[in-house]
Amino acid sequence: MNSSFTGGTIVTDTELQNVDLEKIEKAVSMILEAVGEDISREGLLDTPKRVAKMYAEVFSGLKEDPKEYFKTVFHEGHEELVLVKDIPFYSMCEHHLVPFFGKAHIAYIPRDGVVTGLSKLARAVETVAKRPQLQERITSTIADSMMETLNPHGVFVMVEAEHMCMTMRGVKKPGATTVTAVARGILETDAIKRSEVITYINKN
Numbered sequence: 001m002n003s004s005f006t007g008g009t010i011v012t013d014t015e016l017q018n019v020d021l022e023k024i025e026k027a028v029s030m031i032l033e034a035v036g037e038d039i040s041r042e043g044l045l046d047t048p049k050r051v052a053k054m055y056a057e058v059f060s061g062l063k064e065d066p067k068e069y070f071k072t073v074f075h076e077g078h079e080e081l082v083l084v085k086d087i088p089f090y091s092m093c094e095h096h097l098v099p100f101f102g103k104a105h106i107a108y109i110p111r112d113g114v115v116t117g118l119s120k121l122a123r124a125v126e127t128v129a130k131r132p133q134l135q136e137r138i139t140s141t142i143a144d145s146m147m148e149t150l151n152p153h154g155v156f157v158m159v160e161a162e163h164m165c166m167t168m169r170g171v172k173k174p175g176a177t178t179v180t181a182v183a184r185g186i187l188e189t190d191a192i193k194r195s196e197v198i199t200y201i202n203k204n
């Protein structure tokens with residue numbers, strides 16, 4: 001796959017083609033001018049281009065569907081809990097366009113022995129996080145995508161994150177963590193099974 005090396009970050013050609021780079025560059029120049037910067041000074045000359053590439057990367061999930069990942073399945077006869085926890089993610093708050101970041105924990109109970117690749121759970125987190133987002137929507141989109149494609153007995157998704165719009169600006173409360181959780185199927189109706197999952201998530 002062709003890619004463009006930009007200061008340690010690989011942005012794929014597909015990601016670059018999926019956004020209007022020129023429009024972002026113009027907008028970034030306008031923002032810099034609007035805040036009183038001299039856009040002709042050396043340090044800022046390539047900034048609009050860099051920011052455009054960065055947005056192509058951090059919003060690449062807009063053109064992807066997390067459900068695609070769950071088409072990779074194996075038949076394993078396993079109908080007990082599967083939990084992948086501490087999946088790190090970075091996203092962008094849709095209200096302020098500043099990062100929020102943390103960890104996602106994804107649990108499901110397969111039906112008819114249909115399990116998906118473990119990495120697909122992490123890939124789904126990447127796709128859903130790389131959009132202008134709300135933490136609640138990341139949580140529910142992952143859970144619903146799994147319910148729709150894998151048809152498991154149940155899904156439980158928990159996301160823990162720190163929002164920079166609450167730390168570097170505004171209310172300025174560094175260290176405050178937001179936890180969101182979504183339960184579907186048997187993990188919604190069966191409190192004992194759900195609390196078993198939460199115990200595993202909290203275990204070191």
Ligand SMILES: Nc1nc2c(ncn2[C@@H]2O[C@H](COP(=O)(O)OP(=O)(O)OP(=O)(O)O)[C@@H](O)[C@H]2O)c(=O)[nH]1
Nearest residue numbers: 093094095100133134135136163165166169170171
């Ligand atoms: N529910 C939810 N709220 C979020 C998320 N990310 C940011 N927010 C909140 O979105 C809200 C936007 O509030 P507004 O009053 O419209 O914007 P604002 O004046 O910049 O608000 P302050 O952040 O309080 O200064 C803020 O309370 C943010 O904390 C998220 O993922 N989920």
Ligand SMILES: [Zn+2]
Nearest residue numbers: 093095096165
């Ligand atoms: Zn915000």
